[in-house]
Amino acid sequence: MAPAPGPFDYDTVEIAPNVHGFFEKRLNPIVSSNIIAVIGRDAVLVFDTGHHPTITRRIVGDIKRLTTKPVRYVVISHWHDDHFAGNTELSKAFPGVQIIAHEFTARMIESRKDSFRGEPCRRDIVSSSKPLRDLLATGKRADGTPISDSTRHRLENFAEALDAQMPECDAMEYRGVDRRIDGSLTLDLGGRSVRLSVLGRGNTAGDLVAYLPDAKTLLTGDLVVYPFPFATEPYVTEWAGVMRRIEGMDLTRIVPGHGPVMNDKTYVRDVAEVLESISSQAKAAYQPGMTADQLREKIDLSRFSDRFAHGDAFIKANFDAQMKGSAIDRMWQELTGQWKPEG
Numbered sequence: 053m054a055p056a057p058g059p060f061d062y063d064t065v066e067i068a069p070n071v072h073g074f075f076e077k078r079l080n081p082i083v084s085s086n087i088i089a090v091i092g093r094d095a096v097l098v099f100d101t102g103h104h105p106t107i108t109r110r111i112v113g114d115i116k117r118l119t120t121k122p123v124r125y126v127v128i129s130h131w132h133d134d135h136f137a138g139n140t141e142l143s144k145a146f147p148g149v150q151i152i153a154h155e156f157t158a159r160m161i162e163s164r165k166d167s168f169r170g171e172p173c174r175r176d177i178v179s180s181s182k183p184l185r186d187l188l189a190t191g192k193r194a195d196g197t198p199i200s201d202s203t204r205h206r207l208e209n210f211a212e213a214l215d216a217q218m219p220e221c222d223a224m225e226y227r228g229v230d231r232r233i234d235g236s237l238t239l240d241l242g243g244r245s246v247r248l249s250v251l252g253r254g255n256t257a258g259d260l261v262a263y264l265p266d267a268k269t270l271l272t273g274d275l276v277v278y279p280f281p282f283a284t285e286p287y288v289t290e291w292a293g294v295m296r297r298i299e300g301m302d303l304t305r306i307v308p309g310h311g312p313v314m315n316d317k318t319y320v321r322d323v324a325e326v327l328e329s330i331s332s333q334a335k336a337a338y339q340p341g342m343t344a345d346q347l348r349e350k351i352d353l354s355r356f357s358d359r360f361a362h363g364d365a366f367i368k369a370n371f372d373a374q375m376k377g378s379a380i381d382r383m384w385q386e387l388t389g390q391w392k393p394e395g
Contacts, residue, residue: 247265278308
């Protein structure tokens with residue numbers, strides 16, 4: 053399969069027998085989730101549908117080349133746009149498909165039907181693009197230091213990706229959820245079962261995972277993301293517990309929401325440990341009346357930042373933004389009881 057131009061490229065990976073993943077090749081400023089096809093004797097289940105209708109449409113063609121079985125189920129791991137924006141493409145190709153998600157996820161998807169496409173989508177891209185273009189134009193950071201050649205190259209790639217994704221805003225069509233669950237559900241694909249489970253609040257309040265018993269494989273959505281955790285609006289303490297539950301499962305493979313297949317639990321353990329550290333440090337340091345920024349000053353994550361970044365400045369910057377930024381903001385909300393609604 054020839055790669056598509058610009059940001060629209062992905063790898064097709066055989067995760068296990070009759071389990072195929074379609075993985076974005078690079079981390080774009082507007083990312084697209086891993087899309088997984090699980091093929092049984094009678095039917096196919098697709099886990100998440102991606103962010104770009106153009107890509108999802110191509111992946112539908114790939115699935116049809118892999119099997120003549122129909123896609124009977126689509127499972128959405130959580131409500132973030134990059135995991136459900138391709139729903140319509142699956143529905144067009146397989147009119148009888150049933151889309152399944154957690155009750156909370158279904159409500160959030162419904163609430164976003166006018167905000168993730170069209171003009172709101174274009175505004176988001178312009179908003180994301182402007183800081184990159186300003187930095188490229190000046191060649192200097194806010195403190196006056198020049199950007200490196202590698203940083204310039206990365207920013208140029210990001211700006212190119214944003215330009216290429218603008219037409220996708222008009223291609224996106226809303227397709228909601230058919231079946232809402234808030235516990236567990238086992239689906240039969242014919243000779244192969246898929247167990248959907250809610251392990252607790254983590255990355256969102258509606259995270260759904262899929263376990264394939266015959267392959268000892270877990271599809272996690274954004275509960276697990278590589279090379280750094282996504283933590284825009286998480287439930288830090290509960291998320292740590294969810295990661296420990298995953299660590300305790302009988303698994304051969306873990307398929308994250310973004311990033312490559314994992315053949316051991318090392319990364320899951322690392323994520324659990326950093327979340328536990330944030331939670332324990334915050335609980336020990338918090339005093340009534342303390343602001344989120346004051347709490348942030350009390351929490352040291354330097355050893356984790358180095359562990360995740362491995363010397364890569366881009367990963368370190370993103371790890372710090374997620375773990376030292378939004379994750380601690382959410383920890384402050386947890387400690388004060390002032391939860392902000394997701395989205």
